[in-house]
């Protein structure tokens with residue numbers, strides 16, 4: 001089945017059942033009745049461990065990514081933490097210098113717990129190779145990276161990981177299962193902040209781990225999910241599952257809009273640099289073209305002058321909203337350096353733009369007038 005069909009049907013019954021609701025019910029009950037022989041016929045005991053809406057969502061995620069098992073969490077960060085907690089103190093993780101939240105979990109939560117970690121610009125395979133240690137158990141790859149939009153070669157990193165006895169996990173939040181097929185490129189696991197493109201409407205917080213194999217490592221993540229309880233509510237699962245139905249339309253439009261906007265920004269005199277893998281001038285363009293169907297809905301750009309000019313460029317916008325996060329139907333813009341700690345590495349002049357599904361002419365006109373204030 002093609003991905004457009006899957007996004008509509010994944011996790012829903014594909015074998016017709018008379019009188020089955022086409023839109024699933026929301027099961028709010030936290031408890032499920034046992035049979036007379038004390039068994040639980042449908043496998044649900046207590047909602048921390050499983051729930052019909054979460055199970056349907058997890059089934060959808062497995063089908064969308066083409067894996068074997070999935071675990072849904074209350075946020076992308078909770079999903080990330082579960083993977084790190086499934087490792088052992090003394091294990092070494094290499095992670096892409098990318099999303100600040102993942103870095104924070106590694107340095108401020110997992111390092112004191114005993115996990116060793118290296119943050120690397122994984123778009124440079126030489127740097128990555130030299131960071132590998134005998135204790136490296138996991139490479140956490142984020143491509144395209146948020147917010148610097150660096151592209152890493154998933155297939156090459158998979159080879160490197162496997163020849164060193166490590167697993168490869170791809171944070172596919174920005175790539176999405178529509179545009180970037182991580183398992184086909186050799187990844188062992190995929191992580192999503194489902195808050196972003198899978199939900200698509202900026203109204204649910206969620207995360208997920210999808211695994212290519214239902215192996216012992218995944219079972220540990222499953223155990224942490226149910227024992228730790230950082231799980232999404234039935235209503236959040238239902239909303240996410242509903243959002244997924246339109247994902248292919250949203251993501252395609254967002255990627256088309258983003259490419260046109262990136263080109264517009266590249267030619268604007270107030271813009272020092274437009275950072276988007278879809279531009280031929282982007283250093284990761286050839287790799288992105290090889291491993292992505294389109295280049296996604298997220299882009300960044302450097303405003304000439306730096307911090308003050310970048311912030312000023314956002315104040316005159318009327319359609320594009322100043323807000324964090326990404327992946328919604330509405331376009332949002334953020335000055336990342338002012339929400340990240342000092343010296344994190346994001347340039348002061350950088351604005352990150354999450355491109356929505358509005359008409360691209362309106363978005364470009366909005367940016368034009370914002371940049372005229374610089």
Ligand SMILES: *Cc1c(COP(=O)(O)O)cnc(C)c1O
Nearest residue numbers: 075076077099146173193195206
């Ligand atoms: C948002 C985000 C996360 C974290 O997910 P939350 O749902 O906000 O906890 C992780 N990785 C990337 C690339 C993200 O954009």
